[in-house]
Amino acid sequence: MKTIKNTMVAVLLSLTVLTACKNNLNETLYSDVTSSTYKYDNPYAAIGIVYANMRNLFSHTNYYMLQETTSDELVMPANASGWDDGGIYKHMHLHTYNSLDPQVNNMFNTFYNGIINANRIIVQIQTDVIKPPAGVTKESFLAEVQVARAFYYWLVCDNFGNGPLVTNTDKTLPSMTSRKDIYNFIVTEITAALPNLSEAQDKVMYGRFNKWAAKALLANVYLNAEVYSGEAKWTECLQQCNDIIGKYSLENNYSDIFKTQNESSPEIIFAIPFDQTLAQGFFPEMFSWHGALKGKKNMQATPWGSGSAMGVSQFIDTYSANDERLADTWLIGPQLGTDGKPLLGSYDQAGKPLNFTKDIPNSLFTGESEGYRMNKFEVQLGAMSNLSNDFPFFRYGQVLMMKAECLLRTGDAAQAATLVTNVRNRAFKTAPAEAIVTAADLVKNSVYKYGYVENYKITDAGDQSTIQYGKFLDELGYEFAWEAFRRRDDIRFGVYTKKSWLSHKPQGDTKIIFPLPEPALNSNPNLKQNPGY
């Protein structure tokens, strides 16, 4: 483990002091500690809870899989092991999610935990209860927490659309704010904070909002502005991307961005740091891999059942065979143990060698060896259930692709093609010519064969209208699968509520935003459920 990570983990860990300082054997009367008497000796620890909370986004029942399994890229079917949790994962694929689905509630709670803590910390910084670290101005420290709060509000705006906009520590029950107003708030907050943010890219700022991470956030907000507010902001998005360009660089090897020790990757702009013991919460292999794959890496944990999260075969079909991202992203074919012997199935393939095949019959139930599984994030030898790979929430490749999209949409397909080619180069080392895309390519329709699938075959093509810049959407898929962008991209490109894939059929535009969760509605009668739920 590298020192950067040690430092960061120390910062993030100290937040636990707030809640459970149980390692001190001296008796402490916790009832005497209140927010007004507590001494915030370590300012980084004081703000750490806002960042640490982000780790909660990455379980299979939270933000992460909601972005992927509601899209045309990933699906979590029930399988031979029987793991289905009452069908809650199917709701995502079928777009039949409702206010009772625990994923929706978990996501809402994680967002607002972050927001409420940020509100408190902002007040505490303003009132000097929390003093900035030496060498950091109060304005700069405040600006960082405000951007972190804006990050959560962006997720609220993106996923729930409408919601309570709370910026103080009042106890009054908030009412609803419209998606557009939340969007405006986010833009205003980040824009105001930018001048005060640190430009440093050092280990102290790792996993925190420096100016570039804030700009990457703002660029993402602008990229989807038309969805949020009805008004596109391509020029504004482009401006933010241009400001970042040159500050970071692409990783030479695509898979290195996602390896266990990826904290020093030159590509990562904003990471959510994870550690298998000290900062847990990232375990995609547990809900994607078959239990037998424990033997593949001599894991200390057994992945759940026969695994679930897998690629939608229609999406996999769009890859070029020469695209190294296919194998870098997906676990394919026969699976061997560390001893070189085949790993065996336990359910419908009991005793037979596991061999992950591409095609899946539908989203409801698959065989134990069907469907390509997660290979993007390295599972190191001897891994525990929680991985130590940091999650590259914003990375340089994404900034380049955002810039390319802005150019494409504002009429400069040629320059967009150059950027896309730049990003593709590293993935076509054996067939470099194929990395090159042209302006003409990018305006083509997607090659994705949309349609409703029954028993491995498309039985109802559904909407077959041309997707504008569909080829570019395909590119986003290859580059960012498993990185929680696909739902947003599907919405922006008009796929999300129009096309059919696997067992999914369009369920109407109201599905673009999730329902507010029932527990939130129940406890606050000022809230109003989103339309269509």
Added chain:
Amino acid sequence: MNILKRKLVLLALPTLMPCVTNAQQSIVKMTPVNFSQVQINDNFWSPRINTVTNVTIPVCIQQTEVVTPRIRNFEKVARKQGEKHEGIYFDDSDVYKALEAIAYSLKNHPDAKLEAKADEWIDKIAAAQQPDGYLNTYYTLSGLENRWSDMEKHEDYNAGHLIEAAVAYYNTTGKRKLLDVASRVVDNIDSTFKQQNRHWVSGHEEIELALVKLYKATGKEKYLDLADWYLQQRGHGYGRGAIWTNRHMGEKYCQDDVPVKDQSQIEGHAVRAMYLYTGAADVGAARNDPGYLKAMNNVWEDVVYRNMYITGGIGSSGSNEGFTVDYDLPNKSAYCETCASVGMVLWNERMNLLTGNAKFVDVLERSLYNGALDGLSLSGDHFFYGNPLASDNNYQRSEWFGTACCPSNIARLVESLGNYIYASSDDAIWVNLFVGSSTDIALKKGKVQLQQQSNYPWNGNIKLTVNPVSKTNFPLHIRIPGWAVNQPVPGETYQFTDKTDSTFTIALNGKPVKYSMQNGYAVIARDWKKGDLLTLNLPMPVRKIKAIDSVKVNVNKIALQRGPLMYCVEQVNTDQNKQSYIVPENTAFNTVYDQNMLNGIVMIKAQVPVLTPTADGSGIKTEQGTLTAIPYYSWANRGKSEMQVWLPTRVSSVNIKANSNDQ
């Protein structure tokens, strides 16, 4: 022209008939004449309605507002001081039911002071409504975050009674405030539940029938959709909460084990069942969906053929407030909740409207005059929760109950009695109950005024004056009660011990008139003109009823019926000694009207063998003595008493008491 009209009538009747006679189960478009259009002016119900207005409703108000904290809970919600809820989680519904009774009462007897009280309550109710429309004092005071977490907690039951009160108050006063509150409550329910994969089984049905009322009052289809949605939630294993986790209850308790359209057996909690089937009939009628009707017919037969008391009461068991097994109809421990009899009135009305069959009104009348009316004391201020068919001297009506569903329920039924007398379609009229009254009915061809005069239920001479605005041809359906044609109750369980030939007669303007019998109605289709006087004579001999042997407790017993009323023998404790008597099947009865007895009743008297101890206590002797029977509804109005509906025809064993304290 005349010939053409006749042809049309001939055509019209057969199209109606298939609807009501065969198994095709299409739906008849009969609508009840609303009580607000019916002026009751008889000697039996008018005084009862007045008593409910002058006594029962003030009692309900006093109990709801002063004696118990029901209104105070609403005030606490509005105050937002973190005060605790008092009482039970369904207590809000008692407020709404009292309001509904008040609304009917205001229609019958306008009263500015009473209306001001209702408005005051409505203001308090409205002030307790949450911004999202939710309205429930229990959860709002005890933790809103827990709402909609337990399907047993009556949240939608309360909402249903709110809707009924709101519609009633709007119909009487034209004031929208409570209707708007109720609409917002329902809109909140609609947005909470009408999502994909979202399920909710109402743990106590009621909202279904209420939503149909709201649909009719507002014309908004979504309320009917929601009612149908509620029905369709049942029977799929979606139930969660206290009913479903309680092994003594389970899904059957609230009719959630089988989808509504597949139900054929009566089971579980009786009031829940009645409200469910009333709602299902309402939705079936509004949706023209025969699926519900088919199930309702099957369940109805299961109730009436095998699980109903002769009083029209249902739900024999107190432990589940409901049904047990077929023919399990104990008398002394009969539960027969007043609310269940009210529910029988509601459900049978709907079934009659759906099918045009009079047998449902036969049952309605039986439940109304006996099982339901028994729930209310003659004084109007005491109430039965359960209505047993036999009693030792330990059971009397109460002033109020912790679970106070019955008082306001009987109050609203009596005040809205006018609903059940007449029904009409575009071109036909039905007379269902014999209650002195007048009404105007608008047929497509023109308005028809009806005036009914009788001394029912004491006397079966009924005069019906038909006053169309101008000469009008339409079929008039007069219900011929089953009891008047040797069929006390549909099915085999209860039979008269003898057949009588003295049958009903119908005359028009003093002369016999041609009629046809259809579905229990005498149908007279003709050109009606102003002043046509129809007289129906229903002879009212005392009839003896036997139950089939499957009802084991009633073997060697008879029950007495005269007209629509069941009788009982009540021995008030001030009588010297309790008589032990038998009533042999050949006993001759005579009747006497006593206007001073129990607000005026016809008593049945007979000379029967009375068994008494000999003076020296060495044995028993049998002598002739006088047995007096009174209408069942009127018992327990003279202090503690012993009572029996089913009377022994022979002795099978003797139980000797050695002294007066011997148990």
